[in-house]
Amino acid sequence: MYSQEIDVLxxxxxxxxxxxxEHLSERGIPHLVLERYRIAERWxxxxWDSLVANGPTWHDRFPGLEFDLDPDAFASxxxxxxxxxxxAEKIAAPIRCGVEVTSVVKNIGQPGFRVETSDGIINARYVVVATGAFQQPLIPAVIPDGTELMQIHSSSYRNPQQLPAGAVVVVGAGSSGVQIADEIQKSGRQVYLSVGQHERPPRRYRGRDFAWWLGVLGKWEASSPPSGAEHVTIAVSGANGGHTVDFRDLAASGIRLAGRTVSFSNGTLRFAPDLGSNIKNGDATYLSLLDEADxxxxxNGLDLPEEPEARILGPCPxxxxxxxxxxxxxxxxxxxxVWATGFAVDYSWLHVDAFDENGRPKHQRGVSAELGVYFLGLPWQSRRGSSFIWGVWHDAKYVADQILIQRGYLADVPFRQVNPTTASPSGNVPADGAEVTAFGAL
Incomplete structure (x- = not known):
């Protein structure tokens, strides 16, 4: 038999x-949270050891709890x-750690899903996939295995000491790539940084953090990235108290810059001749934000100090x-x-009709194409801010409301009991043939 039944998993x-x-509890909806490791394990x-958040603590937090830090600090x-x-302790979240979900399949002849875990089988009426988008480190198939070269993804990088002696190539010029390259260079290594397309906002302008500017200018609420910018990274840093990323400064420190990494053969790594245009386009996004801020x-007649020196850009590297x-x-x-090239999704355990031909979730604001399955924590799930702590909180509120609505529709509908021996042989029922009781009134 099922070891447990729950409304929302x-x-x-x-x-x-x-x-x-938090939002499910506020609505009185019974639920269980499963975590295969510990709470916030990926953090x-x-x-890497010296990582800090890219947003100040006044911004990158849940509404109900402040960090015990200076509001303008960047948390480690x-x-x-x-x-x-x-x-988690504050909201008394019903979390069970050390339990991995290995399979989710749709029930036949009864509502909900059969969820196989490392700790037994759960019958869940609704499933919320809150694993986010940073699941499988993505290393492009550029350099074949067997090459005498250490290849490591940014998610496995910890500090310069774990790398063998010698020069280092860092591929990717988003927040992770530029911070890792700078740290390795300061350790005494020669670093080459491969720079692709990117946005380069100011860390602070006219006395306000860029997170504040994106807020008042309405950019956090953008529903989709500009055309052609779906995979453009953002180069901004909270390291060393926070600073604006400028590739001129990185070059001045001794880091050698190259364009986008394109191929490898005969021991030679090749780059596109696009470094100049990538830096120019990044400068354009920087100056555009200053224009909008001014x-x-x-x-609005704000009394914020002018900062003309912010527009002074040095010569191109x-x-x-x-x-x-x-x-x-x-x-x-x-x-x-070091490949700072992002992540791919992995939903191999989720056997439902909720994905497009490329394996990406089909959803609207987290409500998936498979009734009863919801996603949370996806980039641009509803807005630009969806991947941030405060952004995912607002997305979760919407998803919880949608679950509450669905429960309301079924509140007075009776469900017949199902004999598993007559159900689909696809693995949607317990193998022992025991009778499963449907949820009844939800």
Missing amino acids: VVGAGQAGLAMS RTER KEQVADYLLAY EYVLR EDAMNPVTKLNLVDDGITSI
């Missing part, structure tokens, strides 16, 4: 799962993990004018590559 106890639990063990990864643990200040188009591993002494 939430998979994952990171920021998305906690937000979901503790899948980030351990402080973020501790914050999420404290939040216009907002003028229109030498590498942008004479781009590095190839590096030979032996000749240039390169012994390791």
